[in-house]
Amino acid sequence: MSTITFESVQLNSHLPQLVRRIDQEFITRDAVASLDFNPIHVDPVWAKKVNLLGAGTTIAHGLCTVSFLASTVTDWCYASGGFITRIESKFVAPVRPGDTVTCSGEVMELHPRDDGKSFVVIELLAKNDREQTVAWAKAFVRLPSQR
Amino acid sequence: MTEQVRLEDFILTKKQKEFERDFFKGSEHYQRWEDVEFGRVWENDRRFTVEAEDILAYSAGVGDENPLFSDAEAAKSGPFGGLIAHPIFFTPIVFWLAGDEGPLSWLRTPGAINPGGVYEMFEPIRPGDTLRSRAHVKDKWIKRGKRYLTYEVDFLNQDDTLVVRLQATLILPTSKNDGTHQF
Numbered sequence: 001m002s003t004i005t006f007e008s009v010q011l012n013s014h015l016p017q018l019v020r021r022i023d024q025e026f027i028t029r030d031a032v033a034s035l036d037f038n039p040i041h042v043d044p045v046w047a048k049k050v051n052l053l054g055a056g057t058t059i060a061h062g063l064c065t066v067s068f069l070a071s072t073v074t075d076w077c078y079a080s081g082g083f084i085t086r087i088e089s090k091f092v093a094p095v096r097p098g099d100t101v102t103c104s105g106e107v108m109e110l111h112p113r114d115d116g117k118s119f120v121v122i123e124l125l126a127k128n129d130r131e132q133t134v135a136w137a138k139a140f141v142r143l144p145s146q147r
Numbered sequence: 148m149t150e151q152v153r154l155e156d157f158i159l160t161k162k163q164k165e166f167e168r169d170f171f172k173g174s175e176h177y178q179r180w181e182d183v184e185f186g187r188v189w190e191n192d193r194r195f196t197v198e199a200e201d202i203l204a205y206s207a208g209v210g211d212e213n214p215l216f217s218d219a220e221a222a223k224s225g226p227f228g229g230l231i232a233h234p235i236f237f238t239p240i241v242f243w244l245a246g247d248e249g250p251l252s253w254l255r256t257p258g259a260i261n262p263g264g265v266y267e268m269f270e271p272i273r274p275g276d277t278l279r280s281r282a283h284v285k286d287k288w289i290k291r292g293k294r295y296l297t298y299e300v301d302f303l304n305q306d307d308t309l310v311v312r313l314q315a316t317l318i319l320p321t322s323k324n325d326g327t328h329q330f
Contacts, residue, residue, distance in 0.1 A: 020210055024152045032157040033208020035242035037168045039257050042154060052258055062261035067209040067235040074234065078215050081226035083271070084234045090263035135263075144226075 004080040006110070006118040006143040015105035015122065018072040022060055024097045030064045053094050060095035065135045069124040072103045073139050085119065086140035093134045100129040105139070118145050159204040162195075162243060170255045177252040180287060180294045180319045188283045189250040195240045199274040202232045205239060219274075231271035237311045240272075241300060244280040251282055253296060253319060260318040262295075267312040270304070277305040285314065293318050 002008075020026070024044065031042045039046040041058055048056040066089045073084055095101055109121035119142045126135040158164055167173075199219055206216035211233055214221035222230040245251035253259065272278070279302070286297040295318055302311040 026210070028152045028154055029157045030208045032154060032159070032163055033205045034238040035163070035166050036238065036254075037154070037170050038255070038259060039170060040260070042152075046257075050258060052260070061238075062263070063235055063238045064209060066266075067211070067233065067238075070234040071209070071211045071213070074211070074213055074215070078213060079225060083268070085268055087234070087266045087268075088263075089266070091261065 004077040004082060004143060005146045006112065006120070007146045009107055009110065009120055009143065011107055011110055013107050015072055015076045015107075018068055018075065018103040020068050020101045020103075022095055022097060022099045022101060024058060027058060027060050027064070027097065030061055030067075034061060034063065036061055036063075055094075055096065057096045060097075060099075062089075062091045062135070065091065065095055065101065065126050066137060068101055068103050069105075069126055069135065069137045070139070072105050072124060073122060073141055076105070077141060077143060081144045083142045084139050085142055087137050089135060089137040091135045093128070093132055095126075095128065095134050099134075101134065102127050102129075108138075116145060117142055119143065157208075159207070160198070160200045162198075162201060162239070163204065166243065167247065170257050173247050174255065174257065176248040177256055178248070178250055180253070180296055180321075183253075183284050183287055183296060184250075185284055187250075188281060190279065190281050191244070191246060191249070193244045193246055193279070195243045195278045197232070197272060197274050197276045197278065199230055201239065202230055202236065202272075202274060205236050206233045209233065209235065227271055227273075229273060231273055234268055235266075236272055237266065237302065237313060240278055240302060240311075241280070241313065241315075244278070244302075250284070250298075251280070251300070253317060256317075256319055258320040262316055262318060264316055265314040268310070269312070270308060270310045272310060276310070278302045278310065294321065295319075 124137040
């Protein structure tokens with residue numbers, strides 16, 4: 001993998017996509033990892049009863065989807081010493097067991113700095129396999145500089 | 148058919164073993180939307196001391212195999228000089244530090260929905276860090292019949308350095324017995 005530096009990044013370039021297949025096992029494993037045992041995530045019987053967001057299924061954690069979007073960025077630049085300083089996220093549709101989530105990212109802004117803290121802004125999108133957007137985010141990413 | 152997936156099969160760490168996983172238990176003590184106080188900065192005595200196993204379990208849970216988050220030995224030769232936590236590792240930290248009463252206990256409310264948030268990371272989180280929380284409520288409002296709560300949580304390490312700041316929002320179910328949207 002080539003080294004990513006602030007100077008090497010082109011505006012409107014795309015990050016490699018990240019794909020995750022979601023089933024109840026994935027959601028429950030993430031619940032344990034996150035210590036978020038809300039029954040809307042881990043209890044299919046309760047989720048069916050309350051039918052919170054329609055469809056009567058459990059839903060994946062919103063922050064699980066954010067973790068995928070973050071991993072899209074970290075896969076791209078952390079080995080080069082990049083660092084996410086800020087993520088703004090919005091969830092627009094639930095992720096349900098059986099969904100496949102595809103995350104993509106595009107470099108939208110370049111912010112050169114003289115103090116070694118140059119950063120880029122990346123717009124991230126998570127879609128399900130019906131091409132429906134489930135979440136978007138903006139990531140502010142500090143990158144090493146060649147200078 | 149309901150998939151039979153058992154939580155117990157995925158428990159890996161000491162904290163995961165100790166943590167109260169039944170969010171209904173004691174839920175009558177969780178702070179409710181209608182009882183939220185403004186203008187108070189809230190801290191508690193809870194601490195999250197980061198073990199390597201916590202970092203490894205989180206990255207495994209979200210399916211991330213980046214060696215920086217999942218292989219302590221390989222991470223030594225990386226740009227951070229050792230294992231660091233995945234950026235969204237604040238999730239188990241906030242649930243661990245929240246407790247089951249008072250501010251932040253609303254996180255455990257069955258049926259609470261997260262519509263999005265803003266997360267700032269100032270320093271990488273590493274094994275050995277001991278984190279505590281400082282929280283305050285920023286806003287609560289009703290929109291299209293739903294009750295929203297926005298709050299900010301700072302995580303400070305053992306040197307009182309701010310490492311993560313969350314601005315989080317939850318949509319909380321009505322908890323008083325007024326016959327609407329109650330679980």
